[in-house]
Amino acid sequence: MTTSSNRRLAVPVLLALAAAAVLLLPATPAAAGQASGSDEVTFTKHIVPILQRSCQSCHRPNSLAPMSLITYDEVRPWARSIKNRTALRNRMGAMPPWFLEKDVGIQAIKEDMSLTEQEITAIARWVDNGAPRGNPDDLPPPLEFAGPGEWEMGEPDLVVVGPSASRDADQPDWWGALPAVETGLTEDRYVKTVQVKEVGDSARTIGGRFIFHHAFFALIDEDGNQLDNGDWPTIHDMRNNPRGYTFDPEAGRFVPGNSRLQWDDVHLHSNGEDTTAHLEIAFQFHPRGYEPTKRIGRIGFGTADIDVLPNRDGQVRHFYQTLQQNVKLTMYAPHMHAAGVRMCLEAIWGGRVETLNCAGYDHNWLRYYRYEEDAMPLLPKGTILHGIGYFDSTAANPNVIDPRNWTGFGHRAVDNMLLVLAPAFILTDEEFEAEMAARRERLQLSEGDTVIGCPLCGFEELPGQPARPAADQQ
Ligand code: HEC
Incomplete structure (x- = not known):
């Protein structure tokens, strides 16, 4: 690419995309909030559709929540607690556990389970109103769930079973690598969807007990080389990928034939019961002959300079990173530890400062917010990303074990972290321009329109401005 116009702009940030995104949200079945007067809100007509969409993926047998929320008899005893937890919205302890703030930043998020007002x-x-049951004829058909041994993502092409690990009820945490296992795959393939499960020996069907706090894996080829495969976003965390993770169709991940798979970065954490468990990873492949056309990398940055004072709310820490390449971010993935209660991410380009997203943080839930295709931030190299972490080390934060302690950076949950991790497409200048052009077209943008997360999208040419330096001069 040679030159294109300088697009350093000082236009105020409008919330154009946010407004558009609201219109794109699917109409919810529970229009009950609008019901007036005689229109009684009932379990069968209004509450079940909400539970089906936002709660039952976890609140059902063979999942991780402490109780099932399917039948009236199961739900009724929890009515008051449900009201309290849902009223927390994006704050710590909220149900569903979805903390993205709705009044700022990008709102078009995949698999958004949050509730409307x-x-x-x-x-x-x-x-x-006493939690009335309502007319049984109003009940929608029940959802069907994968049974034990089945995969939510559908029939896999390959399942690799990892080695067992154990934790006694009260053992300290453990970090390390588990021995590599053969994948059993005899030819090279590209992965379309992946899902990870922890399979334990506990007989519980409600409120499963897990010991894998998180686990990353690596693939090792026939010659013993560990593959650099961009980022597999499958940090094992059952709460994050209950239905598996489907990659961008143009960026399938490579699994070589005769390779081995190693869970090489594992954190085990006791759950209060003696437990033995292992991880199973399932892959669905693209058809033979498929080749990816996009490169995926990982944006990961933060700070280890975190000094959180004891017993104090409202502590704020900042961190910055200048992008060396053009990127397309696929998700907002704030990572903090126990004292963390909120994180925001800003993009600064030229004279523009825009908030990409803010989310509450609850260290019981490591949430990823995956952007819809046309909402993925398209950030030119030179963009400064600015993260802002908010900490509450008082007893009001139930995740803080002892509010009297000073804490700094560290790997234990009682230490602090402050970072953003996300798979991102790394784009050449040509690819970046092409992505923006396609987005302008799809969103029907006019010259001068502002789109959060795409500082240059609204500007094809700015006449009279000095040219943006070509890539090879930088
Ligand atoms: C991603 C999984 C997940 C989803 C989705 C989810 N929950 Fe939960 N829920 C949990 C887990 C795990 C717990 C136990 C930990 C806790 O209390 O935070 C829990 C706890 C609760 C509690 C407190 C139970 C108690 O012991 O007091 C209530 C009430 C609740 N959920 C209601 C809901 C409702 C209503 C929804 C949907 C609007 C929902 N949850 C969605 C996983 C989930």
């Missing part, structure tokens, strides 16, 4: 109001009205 109408739904939260409907739940509150239902509970305050």
Whole structure:
């Protein structure tokens, strides 16, 4: 690429995309919040659709939540607690555990399980009104779930079973690598979707007990080389990928034939019961002959300079990173530890400062917010990313074990972290321009429109401005 116009702009940031995104949200079945007067909110008509969409993926047998929320008899005893937890919205302890703030930043997020204001109001009205059951004929058909031994993502092409690991009820944490295992794959293939499960020996069907706090894996080829495969976003965390993770169709991940798979970065954590468990990883492949056309990398940055004072709310820490390449971010993945309660990420380019996202943080839930295709931030090299972490080390934060302690950076949950991790496409200048052009077209942008996360999208040419330096001069 030679030159293109300088697009350093000082236009105020408008919330154009946010407004558009609201229109794109699917209509929710529970329009109950709008029900007026005689229109009673009932379990069968209004509450079940909410539970099906936002709660039952976890609140059902063979999953991780402490109780099932499927039948009326199961739900009724929890009515008041449901009202309280849903009213927390994006704050710590909220249900569903989804903490993205809705009044700022990019809102078009895949698999968004959050509740609308109408739904939260409907739940509150239902509970305050004695949680009536309603007409059984109003019940929607029940959801079907994968049984034990089945995969939510569908039939896999390959399952690799990892080695067992154990933790006694009260053992300290363990970090390390587990022995590599053969994948059993005899030819090179590219992965379309991947899902990881922890399979334990516990007989529980409700409120599963896990010992794998997290686990990363690596693939090792026939010659013993560890592959650099960009980032597999499958840090094992059951709560994050309950339905598996589907890669961008143009960026499938490579698994060589005759390779081995190693869980090489594992953190085990006791759960209060003696437990033995292993990880199973399932792959669905692209058809033979498929070749990826995009490169995926990982944006990961943060700071280890975190000094959190004891017993104090409202502590704020900042961190910065200048992008050396053009990137397309695929998700917002804030990572903190126990004292963390909120993180925001800003993109600074030229004179523009825009908040990409803010999210509450609850260290019981490591959430990723995956952007819809046309909402993925397209950030030119030179963009400064600015992260802002908020800490509360008082007893009001239930994740803090002892508010009297000073804490610094470290790997234990009681130490602190402050970083952003995300698979990102690394784009050449040509690819970057092409991505922006395609987005302008799809979103029907006019010259001068502002789009959060794409500082240059609204500007094809700015006449009279000095040229942006070509890539090879930088
Ligand atoms: C991603 C999994 C997940 C989803 C989705 C989810 N929950 Fe939960 N829920 C949990 C887990 C795990 C717990 C136990 C830990 C805790 O209390 O935070 C829990 C706890 C609760 C509790 C407190 C139970 C107690 O012991 O007091 C309530 C009430 C609740 N959930 C309601 C809901 C409702 C209502 C929804 C949907 C609007 C929902 N949850 C969505 C996993 C989930």
